[in-house]
Amino acid sequence: MNSHFQFHASSSSSPSLSDNEDETPINWMDDFENLDNTRNTILNIVAQDQQLIATYIIHEEQEVTHGGSISGHIVIHRDRxxxxxxxxxxxxxxxxxxxxxxxxxxxxxxxxxxxxxxxxxxxxxxxxxxxxxxxxxxxxxxxxxxxxxxxxxxxxxxxLRSPTANDVARLLYIGQYASRSGSPTIILEAVTDYDLWIWHAYFGMLGSNNDINVLVSSNLFSNIAQGIAPRAHYTIGGKEYDTGYYLADRIYLKWSTIVQSIHDPHGPKKKYFAMKQESCRKDVERAFGVLQSRFAIVASPARSWKKHHLHDIMAACIIMHNMIIEDECDLNASIEDMIEAPTLDVEMVVDENIIFQEFITRYKRIKDKDAHYALRNALIDHLWEEYSCSDV
CATH class of the missing domain: 1.10.10 (Arc Repressor Mutant, subunit A)
Structure with a gap:
């Protein structure tokens, strides 16, 4: 402020004035008023900026959802x-x-x-x-x-849990209301769903995996055989089903819980079914792509000579991947227009022969080839009926 007065005083004086001429008086009150006006203007601008910043911060705090690493997904929290x-x-x-x-x-x-x-x-x-x-x-x-x-x-x-009753209900909800066919997709190594949550993974050395040792090691199918898997209630073509099915390629076994694609389909119905089945099986490819992009060690050569170290590395990457998926989609959200999964009535059987016979019955039902073809034909008719109705 002192420099301002000095500059103003020097600029108001004229060197050409003589001693006899009257010097123009300096109006200090006008200077103070100008300073007050300038100060008030600056304070108003600062107050407006602070108000804008406060409004932005409040808006950011109230904004619960924002885009995640997967397009279209929602981030619930990042403070875990x-x-x-x-x-x-x-x-x-x-x-x-x-x-x-x-x-x-x-x-x-x-x-x-x-x-x-x-x-x-x-x-x-x-x-x-x-x-x-x-x-x-x-x-x-x-x-x-x-x-x-x-x-x-x-x-x-x-x-790394198996699907619970609520998980099955949510997957069926996605399949019914999001125009996606049924349950998660399956390949030899992993089971995943549309949200890219990896439900099951089998780790083996390259070249040693086949349809027998992978499917036998899967706890999903062992739980079904033991009768402890959650029921998946849905209706196709007027027939009620209580066991979920998994989409797979045609090289896998023809089990009643696996729905394969059709090689060289003929006719519009089978072509449409093959297209829908193969499009849904892309979920597992997307899951592996996202997993490899997040954890590059998955796609790199092995870092250890010990098998249990390799197992821990792969399992830890999948667990952290599922943690991210849990952050980006609300897995515990309420399912609208859906009835809660009924509680299973378990009868305690003491006789080991009865328990073994029931296990054999369920195991044979899983490997029933006729049931496999019947379910696939029912899905073909069901999808074609929905497609025809949508065109109308």
């Missing part, structure tokens, strides 16, 4: 990282920061988990984390192995 990290730290003391014998702090929890995640996400060599995380090669490899083991032990029960 600390809670999940605490669960891993509480499960394995290795991730707790401790002091050595001379009371110097060792590596922190963030350092160890960050090294493991960078190896999983970017398939970095173990010694490449030293520059950024300050961790040696052997320690980084140990962090990744123990991190994957802790994730599997803590979260596998929730994120």
């Amino acid at each position: 990282e600390i809670a999940d990290l605490d669960e891993v730290k509480n499960h394995d003391i290795y991730f707790t920061q401790r002091s050595d014998s001379v009371r110097c702090l060792e590596l922190s929890t963030i350092q160890k988990t960050t090294a493991a995640l960078r190896i999983l996400a970017y398939t970095l060599p173990a010694d490449a984390t030293d520059e950024y995380i300050k961790i040696g090669e052997s320690t980084a490899s140990q962090c990744m192995q123990r991190f994957c083991r802790a994730v599997v032990e803590v979260f596998a029960e929730r994120y």
Whole structure:
């Protein structure tokens, strides 16, 4: 402000004036009024900016949904990282920061988990984390192995579970009201749905997988044979069904729980069915694509000679993938216009012969080839009927 007065005073004086001429008086009150007006204008602008910022912050806090990594999906929350990290730290003391014998702090929890995640996400060599995380090669490899083991032990029960009754009801709801045919798709290695949630995965060495050892190892089909799988109630062509089915390629076994495509279909009905079946089976390809884009180690050569380490790496990547899917879609949302899945009436049977005979009956029903063709023909007629009605 002093510089302003000096500048104003010097500019108001004229060097050409003589001593006899009267100098023009300086109106200090006008200067103060101008300063007050300028100050008030600046304060108003600042207040408006602060109001706009506050309005934007309130709008951001109230905005619950925004776009996720999958187009069209909804993000529910993103504040789970600390809670999940605490669960891993509480499960394995290795991730707790401790002091050595001379009371110097060792590596922190963030350092160890960050090294493991960078190896999983970017398939970095173990010694490449030293520059950024300050961790040696052997320690980084140990962090990744123990991190994957802790994730599997803590979260596998929730994120690698078999479909529950509510899960089956939600999948049928998606199939009925989103113009998608029925249940999740299936291939030899994994079972996934439209939301890209991976329900089942089988890990084996390259070249050793076939339709027998993969399907036999699947807990989905073993649960059906044991009678403990949740029922999937739906009606096709006036016939009621209580067992879900999975879409598969034509190289797989012709079971009653598997619906295959048609090789070289003839006629509009079969061509339309093949097109719909194959389009729905793209979900599992999308799931693998998203999984590999998030965790590059899945698509890279093996990092360990031990099979259980490879299993932990793959299982941990799938669990974290399902965590992201849970954030991006509300799996617990209420299902409208749907009846809750009925509670199964379980009769306790003590006789082991009866239990074994019931198991054999269900097992034969799963492998019934006639039921396989009957279900596929019913689906062909059902889809064609819906397609004809939609054109009308």
